[in-house]
Amino acid sequence: MKITEIGAFPIAFPLETPAQDATGVWDSWNTVIVKITAEDGTFGYGEIGPIHGGGIPIFTAMVDHKLKGLLIGEDVFDRERLYEKMLGRGTSSYALGQKGAIVSAVAGVDIALWDLVGKLLESPVYQLLGGCTHAKIPVYASGFFGKSGRPLKPQECADEAKGYADLGFKGVKMKVGFGHKQDLLNLEAVRKALGPELGIMVDANQSYSYHDVLKIARELAAFNLTFLEEPLPINDIDAMAALVAAVEIPIAAGENYYTRFEFRDILVRRAVNIVQPDIIHAGGITETRKIADMASAWNVPFAPHIHATVGVAASIHLLTSTPNTLAAEYITTGGSYELRQALFGQAFMAQDGWITAPREPGLGIHLNEAMFEKYYPKTHESETKRSCRSLQ
16 A cells, blocks of 8 residues: 655643743643545644644654655555665665654654554554553653643642542652752642652653752652652763662653663663653654563563643653553643644543543544644744743
């Protein structure tokens, strides 16, 4: 079955209130939806995002002017070969490399191919990945984004945590990295709101130094954290490995690593206790399942970073088929949740702290393409104004 058409549809979903983590602020949630059509008219969807830091035109250009020409006329079933063809090697990868933005663009196309193949074979994607290992996936609520350029206050954190607990979530992940005093006050408020049983995870977004973590490690451990995510700059693998050996709290990372080769390095050097590839940044379903398999060889749990729309569906299918699955991230703030509902309604909604992959063919989503026009970035200039602003 030949590929006849590939389209890239940019979206800039405006936020009523700008969202913030420890390293940036964004006032729109930006992504690119990829659509691939086969010769019989069947189509599949993928996603490139989130694009907080700007660059929507760059990603659409990668699809339109680089990847599309490589795939038109190719067989949709040759996903492994097409992944390698898109990423390239040697001269064919010289211009854009094999890391960073090009991997995300390839991932968006790859996810669309899996969705398309599942529809052609009348099979859910998880069945193509080896079948159902987990009938349902535990989910933790992720959010606690700052508001209007400031971090949340302790009572705001407590209120948000209590809301998630009331909805049945098994745990929460909150933002830290706003100064030791602020971080500990917020954590104290959340633990008090949740009680001793529910899990708490914290995400520093690379805002700590090695010595920062050592200074507060004992205080953090007192909150019985499930994991500490991206405490350090992710390229300092030696410091990450030293931290894993030095502290009691499990260290998690992965959303900013690309392809199985970067994950090989952090696994070999024991730089994480929990691996968190983002299915879009890491290279799509084709590449991320290899990363999950590698992690299993080191007995490292798989808990992917998930902040997406179509990427949510792709991640849940992969988690369903993966033996070393730990949990799924579930974000209900920051823009992606609202956009996801606008695009495909109530699919992949968590219920009482669990989520299940549908048995429909492909990813099991039906996108409302009217949203492509409704949230189309008006100009490249407006996209730039809405992009992520570095904190001063």
